[in-house]
Amino acid sequence: MSSSKKIRVLVAKPGLDGHDRGAKVVARALRDAGMEVIYTGLRQTPEMIVEAAIQEDVDVIGMSILSGAHMALFPKVMELLKAEDADDILVVGGGIIPEDDITELKKCGINEIFGPGTPLEDIVKYIRENVNA
Amino acid sequence: MNEKKEIKDALKDWENTTLSETITKYPERKEEFYTISEIPLKQIYTPLDIKEKDYMADLGFPGEFPFTRGVQPTMYRGRFWTMRQYSGFATAKESNQRFRFLLDQGQTGLSVAFDLPTQIGYDSDHLLSQGEVGKVGVAIDSLADMEVLFDRIPLDKVSTSMTINAPAAILLAMYIAVAEKQGVSMDKLRGTIQNDILKEYVARGTYIFPPGPSMRLITDTFKFCSENMPRWNTISISGYHIREAGSTAVQEVAFTLADGIAYVQAAIDAGLDVDSFASRLSFFFGSHSDFFEEIAKFRAARRLWARIMKERFHAKDEQSCRMRFHTQTAGCTLTSQQPDNNVVRVTLQALQAVLGGTQSLHTNSRDEALSLPTRESVQIALRTQQIIAFETGAGDTIDPLAGSYFIETLTDEIEQRAMEYIEQIDSMGGAPAAIEKGFIQREIHESAYAFQRAVDEESRIVVGVNRFKVDEEQEFDYLRIDPASETSQITQLLYMKGSREITDVVEALHRIKKVAESDANLMPALIDAVKVYATLGEICQVLRDVFGEYRAPDIL
Incomplete structure (x- = not known):
């Protein structure tokens, strides 16, 4: 990508989970790293997330779930992105996500899952290195 | 005071000679030391730090104003804190089994x-x-689920805490209805609804x-309980x-006490006498990892609340200040x-809560950063409390750290800094206004x-995360929720909806709408509605239509 264009990221909270400390801290770190960040707020359906991602023309979607609903909601987002021909968007996730589920989620196209304790710098670096532009 | 002067001179001497000589040769680990709340810490605390203290006004005795030393006269010498593990998952039936397991294990x-x-x-x-x-917990659609949840649990004998907020009044109505079916009248019920919407x-x-x-809705529950449920905690701030x-x-x-002030003010504005409801307010705090700061925090919160209730709200009954x-x-x-x-972290945090004088305690399970806890992990967590209670002697004398130069200084410091924040929130028009502005969220x-x-940046060390790391494979047995339980819950809901008397439901929902539009107390209408099996979703929809829905401000 050209160095002048800022990476655009949608940080989203799918489902009903209200734990948004992580999502907001990551959003802030990405912004401080020079990216343009749009934060959806709570209670987003997969449909709302995909629609926002397309409308905002983002390069990256970052989703966070701590309620255990990730296996129902993350794959749904991937499905909708494919249906919209928008699966070139880099998709990363975070939250309380067991190891076995991470394998499954990667199979359905989620690029990376960042668990508790991940340094912010690692997330910034991963996005910079893997974003499609 | 000659003694104080002596100490002061000696301290100066110590600082200028013994201490400074050592520091010159062997610098301390850091230039400056702070608590997690950024309260600066000195090398040492002495009688000089607490020279302004007035024992009776600032500390007093357990069970008496300002309750710094504890809310009961005998504290854990009378009875240990309530060991209360938060649990409940998937279906009402499984949760009921977990509850009965925990009660068998000695949970109280x-x-x-x-x-x-x-x-x-x-x-x-x-x-x-x-x-x-x-x-993340049990699904309750209607009274039918509540009946299963509390099956064979005598509601006149246990106290039940329900982590429910926006629809707290409805779940309380269901609890009252289930108890009534067991033959237990509501005046005998003990427990808590969280009911704290501001947080x-x-x-x-x-x-x-x-x-x-x-x-x-919250003041409606305050009023209803003050008249009908004398042993019920109407809110957990x-x-x-x-x-x-x-x-x-x-x-x-x-922020917690600012929320508390808003609830008390709202109830007073709704015409309630402060002493009619204030003694049923309860609070809920975390126990984090800064050992002494946390102990001081509990003591400071207790004293500050007592002072607020007396000085600001003119409570006459000491119970209102507790x-x-x-x-x-x-x-x-x-x-x-x-x-x-995590077992070790939880042990220390649990000990802090006990040294800080908590009334009940939940100890987290070691696997909660990975998934919902397994039964084995929950048992270790409960055993942690039992070891503190029965083996360490930590509860055998009251408020054992009182009088420590450091603890008392830190207690004062936290109270004072919290009060400054509360004044700032007051100047914005109170907690609800500060929340609307996004101030509290941003802080x-x-x-x-x-x-x-x-x-x-590793200026704060978390063992195993940014230091003392090992290569590890996750070999943890975690609890999984069977996705089929969602389907079976929906099937049961649909079956229940088909088998109830629909005209009663429609009528009950209509009544809720009418009451919601008026100033009358909603509790009686809610109790009637849950008894005819109106669902939680149906009732909330009626209230959504009348009240509207909240939209969060963007604070980033």
């Missing part, structure tokens, strides 16, 4: 976790409930209605979630790395971000 109170659709007032078959049914807006996220009607969202200890005390609280160890300090280390977020930066 129940604590119900509800799933997110229940907490946000959606039935299990709602579109937004997809994937969330039974995940939902700033930290926990399970709000439904805007602040105005939400506060009205919660700092825990504020802390988990990233606040410091000082902010936790300040801050009783539940404590939970800090989930956000648990690591997914080397998860067994919490700033602290959360600063904390994460400190961990990333």
Whole structure:
């Protein structure tokens, strides 16, 4: 990508989970790293997330779930992105996500899952290195 | 005072000679030391630090104003704190089994976790409930689920805490109805509804209605319980979630007490006498990882609340000034790395809560940074409390750290800094106004971000995360919720809806609408509606139509 264009990221909270400390801290770190960040707020359906991602023309979607609903909601987002021909968007996730589920989620196209304790710098670096532009 | 002068001179000497010589040769680990709340720490505290203290006014005796030393005259010498593990998952039937297991294991109170659709007032078959049914707690759609949840649990003998906020009045109505079916009248019920909507807006996220009607629902429960349920705690004003969202200890005390002030003011404005409801208010704090700061925090919160109730609200009954609280160890300090280390963290945090004089305690399970806890992990967590209670002697004398130069200084410091925040919030028009402006949310977020930066920069060490790391494979046995339980919950709901008397339901919902539009107390109409099996989602929909829904401000 050209160095002048800022990476655009949608940080989203799918489902009903209200734990948004992580999502907001990551959003802030990405912004401080020079990216343009749009934060959806709570209670987003997969449909709302995909629609926002397309409308905002983002390069990256970052989703966070701590309620255990990730296996129902993350794959749904991937499905909708494919249906919209928008699966070139880099998709990363975070939250309380067991190891076995991470394998499954990667199979359905989620690029990376960042668990508790991940340094912010690692997330910034991963996005910079893997974003499609 | 000659003695003080002597100490002062000696301290100066010590600083200028012994201490400075050592520091010159062997510098301290850091230039400056701070608590997590950024309170600066000295090398040593002496009688000079507490020279202004007035023992009777600032500390007093347990069970008496200002309750710094504890809310009961005998504290744990009379009875240990209530060991109350928050649990509840998937279906009412499974939760009922877990409750009965915990009661058999010596747990003394129940604590119900509800799933997110229940907490946000959606039935299990709602579109937004997809994937969330039974995940973080039990799914309750109607009284039918509540009947299963408390099957064979004598509600006149246990105390039950329900983590429910926006629809708290409805779940309380269901609890009353279940008890009545067991033959237990509501005046005998003991327990707590969390019922604290303000912290939902700033930290926990399970709000439904805007602040105005939400506060009205809360004052309705205050009034109803003051007349009918003398042993029920009508609210648990919660700092825990504020802390988990990233606040410091000082902010936790300040924002929680500012919320408390707003509830008391709302009830007074609604015509209630302060002494008619204030003794049933309860609180809920976290126990984080800064050992002494946390102990001081509990003591400071107790004293500050007592002073607020007396000086600001002119409570006459000392019981109105007594801050009783539940404590939970800090989930956000648990690591997914080397998860067994969490047992040690939880042990220390639990001890802090006991040294701080908590009334009840939840100890987290070691695997909570990975998934919902297994039965084995929950048992270790409960055993941790039992070891502190029965083996350490920590409860055998009251408020054992009182009089420590350091603890008393820190207690003063936290009280004073929290009071400054409360004054700032007052000047904005109180907690609801400060929340509307996004002030409290922003303050919490700033602290959360600063904390994460400190961990990333290794100025704050988290064992196993940024130091003392090992290569590890996750070999943890975790609890899984069978996705089929969502389907079966929906099937049961549909079956229940088909078998009830629909005209009764329609009539009951209509009555709720009428009452909601008026100023009358909603509780009686809610009790009638749940008894004819109106669902939680149906009732909340009626209230959504009348009250509207809350939209969060953008604070980033």
